[in-house]
Amino acid sequence: xxxxxxxxxxxxxxxxxxxxxxxxxxxxxxxxxxxxxxxxxxxxxxxxxxxxxxxxxxxxxxxxxxxxxxxxxxxxxxxxxxxxxxxxxxxxxxxxxxxxxxxxxxxxxxxxxxxxxxxxxxxxxxxxxxxxxxxxxxxxxxxxxxxxx
Numbered sequence: 001x002x003x004x005x006x007x008x009x010x011x012x013x014x015x016x017x018x019x020x021x022x023x024x025x026x027x028x029x030x031x032x033x034x035x036x037x038x039x040x041x042x043x044x045x046x047x048x049x050x051x052x053x054x055x056x057x058x059x060x061x062x063x064x065x066x067x068x069x070x071x072x073x074x075x076x077x078x079x080x081x082x083x084x085x086x087x088x089x090x091x092x093x094x095x096x097x098x099x100x101x102x103x104x105x106x107x108x109x110x111x112x113x114x115x116x117x118x119x120x121x122x123x124x125x126x127x128x129x130x131x132x133x134x135x136x137x138x139x140x141x142x143x144x145x146x147x148x149x
Contacts, residue, residue: 004081008089008114011121016074022067024059028052032115032122041131069138072100077107089114106137
């Protein structure tokens with residue numbers, strides 16, 4: 001994360017730790033609402049999440065998926081940032097998830113639009129390709145075949 005502005009790097013470190021601790025409320029605290037989410041799976045899905053209350057069940061479901069797979073840690077393998085203005089930053093990242101034995105589970109790409117709001121960095125839009133990567137890792141786990149590296 002050396003190529004990220006210091007406040008953005010600290011933000012992603014906090015974001016990662018919140019996921020690793022399975023803290024739904026803490027993860028939700030990294031977003032500003034409404035947020036826009038675009039996911040690439042069999043078809044691209046685009047949705048707007050209007051409030052924190054609407055987002056919490058979705059985050060809980062995502063953390064449940066992580067529990068089912070045994071996700072223990074997340075690491076940002078690559079990242080790049082483009083500061084649009086002093087208040088807006090675009091960040092692309094490649095994440096690697098691993099189990100408690102540090103075995104790789106899967107990797108995915110994400111793009112974040114971040115806003116500096118009242119002195120805090122928050123996600124206002126997110127695009128990702130995580131679901132197909134997760135599904136592949138889950139299928140491998142169920143069949144007992146290899147890792148998702």
